[in-house]
Amino acid sequence: GENVEQHPSTLSVQEGDSAVIKCTYSDSASNYFPWYKQELGKRPQLIIDIRSNVGEKKDQRIAVTLNKTAKHFSLHITETQPEDSAVYFCAASIPSGGYQKVTFGTGTKLQVIP
Amino acid sequence: KAGVTQTPRYLIKTRGQQVTLSCSPISGHRSVSWYQQTPGQGLQFLFEYFSETQRNKGNFPGRFSGRQFSNSRSEMNVSTLELGDSALYLCASSLGPDNEKLFFGSGTQLSVL
Numbered sequence: 127g128e129n130v131e132q133h134p135s136t137l138s139v140q141e142g143d144s145a146v147i148k149c150t151y152s153d154s155a156s157n158y159f160p161w162y163k164q165e166l167g168k169r170p171q172l173i174i175d176i177r178s179n180v181g182e183k184k185d186q187r188i189a190v191t192l193n194k195t196a197k198h199f200s201l202h203i204t205e206t207q208p209e210d211s212a213v214y215f216c217a218a219s220i221p222s223g224g225y226q227k228v229t230f231g232t233g234t235k236l237q238v239i240p
Numbered sequence: 241k242a243g244v245t246q247t248p249r250y251l252i253k254t255r256g257q258q259v260t261l262s263c264s265p266i267s268g269h270r271s272v273s274w275y276q277q278t279p280g281q282g283l284q285f286l287f288e289y290f291s292e293t294q295r296n297k298g299n300f301p302g303r304f305s306g307r308q309f310s311n312s313r314s315e316m317n318v319s320t321l322e323l324g325d326s327a328l329y330l331c332a333s334s335l336g337p338d339n340e341k342l343f344f345g346s347g348t349q350l351s352v353l
Contacts, residue, residue, distance in 0.1 A: 135280075158340060169244075169330065169344040170283070215283060225337035227296055228273070232282035 128153045130218050132231030139206050140239050147234045149216035150198040158219035158226065159192060159199045164233075165212045173214075174201070206238045242267065244333050244345035251350045258319040261348045265312050265333030272314040273339070274306060277328040277347070286329075289314055290337050318350075326352045 129152040139145045149159075160175035176183045176190045176199065183190050187206075192199040203210055216231040245264040253259050265272050273288035285298035289308035306316040312333075318325055328349050332342040 132282075158338075160340070160342070162342075162344075169346050170332075170342075171344070172341055175340070219339060222296070225271075225290065225295055226339045228339050228342070229285070230275075230283040232280075 128156060128218055128220050128227070128229040130216060130229045130231040132216050132234055134234060135232065136235045136237070138237045138239060141206060141208060143206055145203045145206050145210070145236055145238075147201045147214055147216070147236070148198060149200070149218075149231050150196075151218040151229075152197070153218070153220055154194070154197060156218040156220045159190070160217050160219070160228075161190060161201050162215045162217065162230075163212045164215065170215060203236075206236075208238050208240050211236055211238045244331060244343050246329075246331055246345035246348050248348060249346065251348060252353065253321050253350065254353050255321055255323060257321050258317065259321060259350065260315055260317050261329055261331075261350075263314045263316075263331035263333075263345055265314070265331075266343055269333035269335050269343070270312050271334045271337060271339060272308055272312065273332050273334075273342070274314070274316050275330045275332065276300075277330055278326075283330070286316065288339070295337075321352045323352050326350060 132149045157178040162170040163173045164170040189202045213233045219226045271290045274286040275283040287297045308314045328347045330347045332344045
């Protein structure tokens with residue numbers, strides 16, 4: 127089955143700096159890659175996603191890049207703010223029997239230091 | 241639209257007991273999936289239902305089971321509870337079978353003593 131690895135497990139950055147979280151996946155058939163943000167004590171929420179036919183997607187201060195050849199994708203947060211502090215989960219979705227099967231990474235705890 | 245609703249919010253049980261957790265998806269969503277979340281372990285997939293059918297199951301023992309009703313509401317059951325079952329159990333719903341754009345509930349925090 128699909129395996130998603132996520133690095134780093136923890137990340138501390140100064141406010142205003144950039145943060146990058148990387149994920150790799152094992153199955154080249156994966157075609158959809160969402161990112162979820164979970165603030166402390168709250169539910170995970172989708173923040174950005176990308177499909178396999180797109181190399182990069184941007185939404186204000188966050189962007190996701192996908193390298194299908196290397197089977198890795200990354201989340202980039204620029205001009206980090208304290209409210210960006212949270213756990214971020216990447217995921218890979220693969221077609222399976224007429225539906226999509228989602229596999230999550232183990233999460234990255236991002237701390238933005240004011 | 242109301243979000244995904246999970247009940248109860250907190251549960252305290254003792255070893256050997258059984259527990260049932262409930263999840264009401266967003267109105268119109270037909271897919272419900274369940275995850276176990278423990279510190280450092282991320283989101284461990286339990287199972288997923290679509291139109292009352294279990295489509296996929298994670299690597300959990302048979303003590304973990306679930307079902308989905310005709311109104312898309314879902315329940316998961318854990319029998320013979322063990323200390324290691326203490327975790328936050330999250331359910332997520334999505335509109336169709338593609339599981340894109342999952343909407344999570346707030347979870348049920350289960351403590352096994």
